[in-house]
Amino acid sequence: MTSRGQEPNESTDDAVWQDLVARLEQTPTAPEAGASSAPAQNVDAGLSDQDRVRALFENQPRRSPSGPRDYTPEEPDEDEDEGYHPPEPPALGTGEPLLVLAWFGAVGGPITLLLLAMFWRAAPLTMMLGVLAIFLVSVAFLILRLPKTRDHGDNGAEV
Numbered sequence: 001m002t003s004r005g006q007e008p009n010e011s012t013d014d015a016v017w018q019d020l021v022a023r024l025e026q027t028p029t030a031p032e033a034g035a036s037s038a039p040a041q042n043v044d045a046g047l048s049d050q051d052r053v054r055a056l057f058e059n060q061p062r063r064s065p066s067g068p069r070d071y072t073p074e075e076p077d078e079d080e081d082e083g084y085h086p087p088e089p090p091a092l093g094t095g096e097p098l099l100v101l102a103w104f105g106a107v108g109g110p111i112t113l114l115l116l117a118m119f120w121r122a123a124p125l126t127m128m129l130g131v132l133a134i135f136l137v138s139v140a141f142l143i144l145r146l147p148k149t150r151d152h153g154d155n156g157a158e159v
Helices: 010-026 037-044 049-058 097-119 125-144
Strands: none
Touching: 097 125
């Protein structure tokens, strides 16, 4: 790294690099279990730097992987499985028919009017007024179905 106003000193950097390389070449490699170190040194003598680095990493002892995916939780006892089980939710089609129709009218009315205005400009006025009436009746029904008060009987949280 150079600081402001100074030029890099290539001779110092070169000397540091050569020293580092020399120290790495002198580092003995750890032989694998049951292998002698003499054949490994003879093999390393005719190899390039890249092959020596590869040999350093290949001679490292293999570690067994340990991570979050290697974790296996203990099986719970049958007695401990007595906790809370939520009830099955009701089927989707078991709603009140009038309420479902009101939602279709409240959502489908504006969409139908928009589609009529875009694709069928010559639609009869009675059809547009009918769609508007269905929309207004649906919204009125949904508003009248809202609870009149917010009092649920107690001051605690409702589950």
